[in-house]
Amino acid sequence: MGGDDHTRILVPVGESSTLRNAVAYAVRVAQDDATERGVSATVHFVYPAAWRAVEPTRAAKFEQAQEVLERVEVWADEDAESDGAPVEVETAVVGADEYLFSPGDFARVLESYARDHGLDRVVVDPEYQPGGNAPMLRPLEFELRQRGLDVEEAPVERPTRRSRLVGRESLSQYVTVFGVSFLFYLTLGGWSIELFELVTGAISAGIVTAVLSKIALKGPPQFTRIPGQLGRFAIYVVYLLWEIAKANVAIAYVVLHPKLPINPSLERFEAAVWGDLPATTLANSITLTPGTLTVDVSDREFVIHALTDDSRSDLFDGGLERAVRFVFYGRQAARIPSPRERNEEVSET
CATH class of the missing domain: 3.40.50.620 (HUPs)
Structure with missing residues (x-):
């Protein structure tokens, strides 16, 4: 030993x-x-x-x-x-x-x-x-x-696990999910303030909270970070629409080209994002951009179908990945190397 x-x-x-x-x-x-x-x-x-x-x-x-x-x-x-x-x-x-x-x-x-x-x-x-x-x-x-x-x-005795239904750490999660669910219900009902709508909305929100609170949020919400994320998300929407527009033009050129210059392939890369919401945002953004389609996501490994060489190159250049990091983690996170640069570093080592 x-x-x-x-x-x-x-x-x-x-x-x-x-x-x-x-x-x-x-x-x-x-x-x-x-x-x-x-x-x-x-x-x-x-x-x-x-x-x-x-x-x-x-x-x-x-x-x-x-x-x-x-x-x-x-x-x-x-x-x-x-x-x-x-x-x-x-x-x-x-x-x-x-x-x-x-x-x-x-x-x-x-x-x-x-x-x-x-x-x-x-x-x-x-x-x-x-x-x-x-x-x-x-x-x-x-x-x-x-x-x-x-x-x-190590052969140590494990303590008996006893957990309360609602603890101090999870109370904010329950309140947040309940509030969002209740407001969503009222929105669907045209913001009616009749007693029946308020009662049924509270009941529905309570059921959603009991079933999905631990799934919807992984931990207590950090309200101080939400305004900054919303502001960066507004910038991201503009950027995403621009990328979608460029990709549409590129795919239209491919479709109208007599030789139909496509080169489809499945690509794998480990995205430098963490958490369900950032990963979901990146996966959906890739799918919304013509020429690429998110096939599977496991942990941080993404499987992407790329239609052309240009779409594959854009994927590994990491523009969308960098933008998603900017939204959720701030400007510093945008400086992380792209998937292509990370692959090159691994190859060198």
């Missing part, structure tokens, strides 16, 4: 209810193995960045990650104070400059760190959720094993 002359273990960490016990288990395993073989031991606690490089709150999230690692280091030092072999502790934040979505993305940066530091064994926290939304432990384990790493789950 970790070489003949040293015990080295990698532990991905993040906020979880079983993190403390997972840290203790990893330290104990490293210490027992080092004592048995008469070698030294090092445990690497690594925090994969689940935030994006252009998020407005990235600085605060980085500080939170550092706080978690500092807490983990204190725990590990406490657990290592025994008659066994000494255990060194290393901590790091990885993937802060990348776009981590799927378990494969997290496994890739963890594997890279493991290879750079000579690690081949991984201990995972059973409650570890790298994306922060849905448990991804099993697929993450699978991805790590596919990369040749020895992976085991």
Whole structure:
């Protein structure tokens, strides 16, 4: 484990209810193995960045990650104070400059760190959720094993999950979905304020809220960002209409050309957008632009049907992708390299 002359273990960490016990288990395993073989031991606690490089709150999230690692280091030092072999502790934040979505993305940066530091064994926290939304432990384990790493789950007791129907964090989500649904109902009814319309509208909005609140919004709405996004969206609509007009002219030329110069193909690229609404906006914008059609979207991987060489070239130039990032994430996000430039960077590495 970790070489003949040293015990080295990698532990991905993040906020979880079983993190403390997972840290203790990893330290104990490293210490027992080092004592048995008469070698030294090092445990690497690594925090994969689940935030994006252009998020407005990235600085605060980085500080939170550092706080978690500092807490983990204190725990590990406490657990290592025994008659066994000494255990060194290393901590790091990885993937802060990348776009981590799927378990494969997290496994890739963890594997890279493991290879750079000579690690081949991984201990995972059973409650570890790298994306922060849905448990991804099993697929993450699978991805790590596919990369040749020895992976085991820390045998810690998982707490019983009890959740309230409406908590403080989700109250704003319920209120927002209810308000939007109620206003939409009144709009369809011609803004009637009769008692029957108000009651049936409230009932309908309540049903929609109960069923779809967690789907419609992934987290509490950030009202302070909405005005800026709406203003940028107005600019985006003008840009999108211009792109649609240009594409219509280009496709009309192709259709009227005697030789019909088309070259259809399916193209795949990983879009630098995250979140359901930005991804949906980009997918629909691509479809609305003649010459390209969004066939499938999985995580951030887009499958696009391109009719001509020019439409394919425009797709990888990333104009629409850059504009969508501008709408949802601001001017800084628009500077991210295009799909073509990102592919070139990967090829060079």
